[in-house]
Every structure is written in C-alpha cells, then in structure tokens.
Amino acid sequence: MVPRFLQRRTFVWRVFLVAAAGVLYAIAVSGPAYDATTPLTLPHHELVRKIYALLAFALLGFALERSNLRRAHGLLGAGIAVAVYSYAIELGQIFISHSTETFAQHSFDVASGLGGGALGAFVALLISAPRATARRTEAVVVAAMLATLAWGFSVTYAYLD
Numbered sequence: 001m002v003p004r005f006l007q008r009r010t011f012v013w014r015v016f017l018v019a020a021a022g023v024l025y026a027i028a029v030s031g032p033a034y035d036a037t038t039p040l041t042l043p044h045h046e047l048v049r050k051i052y053a054l055l056a057f058a059l060l061g062f063a064l065e066r067s068n069l070r071r072a073h074g075l076l077g078a079g080i081a082v083a084v085y086s087y088a089i090e091l092g093q094i095f096i097s098h099s100t101e102t103f104a105q106h107s108f109d110v111a112s113g114l115g116g117g118a119l120g121a122f123v124a125l126l127i128s129a130p131r132a133t134a135r136r137t138e139a140v141v142v143a144a145m146l147a148t149l150a151w152g153f154s155v156t157y158a159y160l161d
Helices: 009-029 031-037 045-066 073-094 101-130 134-156
Strands: none
Touching: 009 031, 009 045, 009 073, 031 045, 031 101, 045 073, 045 101, 045 134, 073 101
C-alpha cells in the first residue's frame, strides 16, 4: 500500500520542484551547458539568456505555488524564494564557474528571479482561481515587475550586442 503523503498531488509538485531546481542550477553553473543554450554567435544572445532565465524562474515559481509550501505561498512568497534561489545561482557562478559579470548584472539576475517566481506563482493562482478579485491587482503587480525588468535589462546590458 502506498503511504498517504505519496498520493497527494502536492508531493508530485514538490518532487518536480526539487528536480527542476537541481537541473537548472547545474546548467546555470556549467559553462559549456550555459554556452550551448545561447552561443555568442546568436544575435542578442544576452537577451535570449535573460528570457530563458525568466521562463525558468517562472517554471520554479509555478511549481512552488502548486507545491503548497506554507512559507513560499503567493506572489511575494514565491518571488522571494525564487530570488534566493537565483542568488544561490549567482554565488555558484562566481565560485564554481568564475563568472566575470558585474554587480549590476548579478543584481539584475536576482531581480529576474523575483519577477519570474512571481510570474509563475501568478499563473498557478490564475489557473486555480481565475475569477478571484485579487487577480487584477496581482496582474498589475506582475506587469509592473516585468516592465521594470525590461527597463533594467536595457540599463544593465545596454552596451552589449
């Protein structure tokens, strides 16, 4: 007989969350894997990398929200949790793969974690309760975060490509 906690849907989401976070971390700190996803010859490769990162963080935010973890619930909770994860990636890139990014670039990446995590949590909440009145406010917050990230990218990476 299967234990009760294994039958819950949240358990599957938690396993997926841990597995996805591990795979994404390994890719982020691996120079060859990182370069293979967006080679320098690709036009606007930095923009493509940041979009990949935002989507990866959104995936983690979605899984985090679906996991029903009490301390990482909602836009703010998921956003902060994924931002901390993004910070861990930045530390790994500095100490493992010896990243040469500037402090502004590392900060932008952590902010992307916050925005992506919130975006993923918003999508999960939208799927679970699409008619909730708070969804309008959350949509405005997510849109403002994404607009701020777009502006931050243009400021931080203006000299690239």
